[in-house]
Every structure is written in C-alpha cells, then in structure tokens.
Amino acid sequence: MSANSARLLLVDDDPLTIRIMSQMLDAYPDQRFATSGEAAIALAKDSPPDLILLDADMPGMTGFDACEVLKGDANLAHVPIIFVTSHDAPALEVDALKLGAADYVTKPLIAAQLKARVRAQLRVRQIVKDIDQDCRAGKSRTWPVTPARPNLLIIEDDLSTIQLMRRTLENTGTLHFAASREEALRLAHSYAPTVVLLDTHTSHNDGFEICAALKAEPALEHVPVVYISPAADIDAEQRALDLGAADVIAKPFKAAVLQARIQSIIDTARRIEAEVHAIIQYWQTVDTDSPQATARERKHPL
Structure with missing residues (x-):
C-alpha cells in the first residue's frame, strides 16, 4: 500500500x-x-x-x-x-x-x-x-488453513529463553524449537508454522538472515515473523519491521505481554485467512465482467 x-x-x-x-x-x-x-x-x-x-x-x-x-x-x-x-x-x-x-x-x-x-x-x-x-484479474490463488492448534516455530539458542518461552506459550499452540537456520527451514517445511519467533541477534545466529531465508520460500512468504529485541535498540526494531516482521517485542518481556501479542498475531492471521478465502471463493463463482462483480467493487471495504 x-x-x-x-x-x-x-x-x-x-x-x-x-x-x-x-x-x-x-x-x-x-x-x-x-x-x-x-x-x-x-x-x-x-x-x-x-x-x-x-x-x-x-x-x-x-x-x-x-x-x-x-x-x-x-x-x-x-x-x-x-x-x-x-x-x-x-x-x-x-x-x-x-x-x-x-x-x-x-x-x-x-x-x-x-x-x-x-x-x-x-x-x-x-x-x-x-x-x-x-x-x-483472473489469477488463481490459494491460502493455507491455520490448524486448530497453531504451530509456533521458535528460533532460539539460549536455554533460559527457550524455557521461558516454553512456559509462556505452551497453551497457545504447538511449539517447535530450532537453534539454527538450517533446522528452522527444515521444521518450517515440516510443520507449516502459523507464527515464527526469533531473536534479532544471538551468539550463534543472525535473526535478520534467518528471516530473509524464510521469506524467500514461497510457502512461507506470508507467515508472520515476530522478533524479540532489546527494548533500547530502536534501530533493530525498525530494521525488523521494515524487513517484514509482523511485530517486535521488547525484552526483557512480561510473560502476559508476550502471550497476548502472539495470540493477537494468530487472531490476525485467522482473520486474514477468512477474508482471503472469502475473496477467492467469490471470484471463483462470479464472472468478473458481470454487473454483480462491478457492484462488489463498489461495496467491498477494501
């Protein structure tokens, strides 16, 4: 836009x-x-x-x-x-x-x-x-269906952070942990993540490089990515958001805030899914040159 x-x-x-x-x-x-x-x-x-x-x-x-x-x-x-x-x-x-x-x-x-x-x-x-x-325009489009229990792919190599995220998010979805770019890509293809969480930078990984690798995969292009970043690092926050992150959560974070923000991302993903599926279904059944299609263009909230 x-x-x-x-x-x-x-x-x-x-x-x-x-x-x-x-x-x-x-x-x-x-x-x-x-x-x-x-x-x-x-x-x-x-x-x-x-x-x-x-x-x-x-x-x-x-x-x-x-x-x-x-x-x-x-x-x-x-x-x-x-x-x-x-x-x-x-x-x-x-x-x-x-x-x-x-x-x-x-x-x-x-x-x-x-x-x-x-x-x-x-x-x-x-x-x-x-x-x-x-x-x-007549282009065929599909959109994945979010599972009833969302898949959360967490890319993190710090054990204490992994334990904290596990305790905080265990009731939000099914958690999959990766410690490297290669493992993250393998799990992403195996479990179709609903949301990806990763640190902007850890001792062993560059979060921005991992995000770029995930976004380069057509099947993962629109999967929301949430960064965890130091609260004072506004530059990292801006870079993450401009690279396509859905959110950046400042650390140290409150467990309730992390849980609420991730749930909000999941809810947004579900709303987008419903809108997209409705759009796809509509254009599959309506002639784009018909009066009904013209009326839809006038009324549609987009």
Whole structure:
C-alpha cells in the first residue's frame, strides 16, 4: 500500500499530540483527525480508514470503549488499531490486545518507531488487497488453513529463553524449537508454522538472515515473523519491521505481554485467512465482467 493511498485516522483528546503524530506521519497525506472516541467512530463509519491510531485515555468514551465499538462493527472490524498512550503498563497493553488492537505504542513517541509500526500494519492490509486484485484479474490463488492448534516455530539458542518461552506459550499452540537456520527451514517445511519467533541477534545466529531465508520460500512468504529485541535498540526494531516482521517485542518481556501479542498475531492471521478465502471463493463463482462483480467493487471495504 503506497503512502499516498493509505487513509489514516488519528485520535487523541490533545490536539498537540495529534499534530505531533501527523508530522511524524507526514508521508501519509490522507489523514483525518478526531479528539474524542465518539467523533472517531463517526469518521470511521463515514469513510473507513486503513489504520487508526487511538489514544487510550480520553474523557468520556475512552480509547478502550471506542476500540470495542469499532471491532463490533462488521464494516470496521478489519481496520487495524494502534493504541498510542502514555500508560506503559503491561496490564493495559494486554487488555488492548485482547480487545482486538493490533499494536500498543507508548509516549513519548519516537518517530522512527511509530513510522515502522504504521508501515507494518499497512503491509498486513495490503496482503488482502493484493489477493483481491489477483483474483479480480483472473489469477488463481490459494491460502493455507491455520490448524486448530497453531504451530509456533521458535528460533532460539539460549536455554533460559527457550524455557521461558516454553512456559509462556505452551497453551497457545504447538511449539517447535530450532537453534539454527538450517533446522528452522527444515521444521518450517515440516510443520507449516502459523507464527515464527526469533531473536534479532544471538551468539550463534543472525535473526535478520534467518528471516530473509524464510521469506524467500514461497510457502512461507506470508507467515508472520515476530522478533524479540532489546527494548533500547530502536534501530533493530525498525530494521525488523521494515524487513517484514509482523511485530517486535521488547525484552526483557512480561510473560502476559508476550502471550497476548502472539495470540493477537494468530487472531490476525485467522482473520486474514477468512477474508482471503472469502475473496477467492467469490471470484471463483462470479464472472468478473458481470454487473454483480462491478457492484462488489463498489461495496467491498477494501
């Protein structure tokens, strides 16, 4: 999705914060603004955005209240929401993710971080748009089905981190551990991972090289990759997101936050899967030159 075509909705009760976010995201000229949850919902219903940046703590309808309303609207549920808040509280972050938020960024805002996380969310929406365009053009597309119990491929060579991830994620899915690039590729082809987790850099592996190797495989191209990175390393976070990572989780991490973020990635993967399968099924049964197809193009939320 190009910056010129992306529609952003920036929501904060503080006009100065909106101005700061708008300037940081000036590469996206199509921006709308709201200073309350009620106004944000009205604007979103009038013209669904591609991404919403939402303050958590607003008078009246809070960001959490607004998020719940937006996610309950069939026409807006697919729109990713990034919470932007001054509350660096793991419990609130977990609550936001459980409500359906795609990300949670804390103030004071860092321009490079905000831009990278916005690009990452817009990239996810572009996957669905690309599938729709391919199907409309008559190109045959398929999409894998996420198993009832997701496969989590964790690439890590530190024993203490492996043990922590095992305890934290054992109820989220079936865990597969790899200590090297070669083992990671072998397991990825054997078990079709739903999500891949890896460190940006460990003593024996370069996480960026491993990610590039995974993304080069057609069957793994769209598998979400989640990096674990030191909290202070904004450069590594930006590089990971720009290379195609679905998320970057700062370490040392809280177990509840890791679990909530991975579950959010899985839920997003399932939503994309449902959207893509619906698109594929539709274009398999409708003549692209028919009036019904033309009407669909006018009505489709993409």
